[in-house]
Amino acid sequence: MEGTLFNIFAGLTVLSALLVVANPFSRNPVTSALFLVTTMISISGLFVLLGAYFLAAVQILVYAGAVMVLFLFVIMLLDLREAARRKLNLVSLAMGIMAVGALFSVYKSSIESKYGEASQQQEVAADTGQAEVKMVGSTRALGQALFSGDKGFILPFEIVSILLLVAMVGVILLSRKEPR
Amino acid sequence: MEPTLSQYLLVSGALFAIGLLGVIVRRNLLIIYMSLELMLNAANVALVAMSRFNEKAETALDGQVMVFFIITVAAAEVSVGLALIVALYRKRQTTDVADLATMKL
Numbered sequence A: 001m002e003g004t005l006f007n008i009f010a011g012l013t014v015l016s017a018l019l020v021v022a023n024p025f026s027r028n029p030v031t032s033a034l035f036l037v038t039t040m041i042s043i044s045g046l047f048v049l050l051g052a053y054f055l056a057a058v059q060i061l062v063y064a065g066a067v068m069v070l071f072l073f074v075i076m077l078l079d080l081r082e083a084a085r086r087k088l089n090l091v092s093l094a095m096g097i098m099a100v101g102a103l104f105s106v107y108k109s110s111i112e113s114k115y116g117e118a119s120q121q122q123e124v125a126a127d128t129g130q131a132e133v134k135m136v137g138s139t140r141a142l143g144q145a146l147f148s149g150d151k152g153f154i155l156p157f158e159i160v161s162i163l164l165l166v167a168m169v170g171v172i173l174l175s176r177k178e179p180r
Numbered sequence B: 001m002e003p004t005l006s007q008y009l010l011v012s013g014a015l016f017a018i019g020l021l022g023v024i025v026r027r028n029l030l031i032i033y034m035s036l037e038l039m040l041n042a043a044n045v046a047l048v049a050m051s052r053f054n055e056k057a058e059t060a061l062d063g064q065v066m067v068f069f070i071i072t073v074a075a076a077e078v079s080v081g082l083a084l085i086v087a088l089y090r091k092r093q094t095t096d097v098a099d100l101a102t103m104k105l
Helices: A002-021 A028-050 A054-080 A088-117 A115-128 A139-147 A155-176 B005-023 B030-052 B062-092
Strands: none
Touching: A002 A028, A028 A054, A028 B005, A028 B030, A054 A139, A054 B030, A054 B062, A088 A115, A088 B005, A139 A155, A139 B062, A155 B005, A155 B062, B005 B030, B030 B062
16 A cells, blocks of 8 residues: 555656656746646655655645745746747757766665665564654654754754745845845 | 665655756756755655654654755745846846856856
């Protein structure tokens, strides 16, 4: 059951991410933005499978909600027409694909050597202890980890709130009509 | 059958590679920005997966707390970046990176 759901969400994530970057049917940025929404929603499905329920909700609220509305708003504000198909530099395209493919294969082989077949038994052994860790990503547990006791994250939390304030002021300053 | 940590990390790596490909290959500034978001989310998936398969109870949630902060910072970053893109578009009437090459040698 969990394996099937993982396959569905992982496939959907990778497929729609590919369609964000290289959609063969449309060059319209709006299409890319809508496929980015699909990617975010399937990533939040992966978070649910990993037991991070609060983060799954936040992922949908912040990314599929706020960030994507911002993206669509800007795309439509700029009134981008379907970009004229420029002559693609084939050499740089091939080089880019090769570089990224090489990077991915290095990453893949390093994962397989570290977490692959050899360490499979360990994970099976850990599975027995995972029954009570199952609810670990609930809102209450995450809130306690954030705010409680000696190992809390209260100072980073406050710094992040100031960062949000600074970002808001910066955006207002940047988008004024006549920057002085 | 329960998916293993390496499967989750593989999805995260694929997502990161796709985002990097978008940053390298695409020319539209907005789509480059969306690809950056994809790369950030790849890191989030890896962090949550690591936190799930962490066996020590006292650090089990650290990865999720990290993702919480990453999502917050990413929201701030998106708003500032899009404001920059709008300001740039007002000045230059383009979002194609090939036209924004004044600093190129």
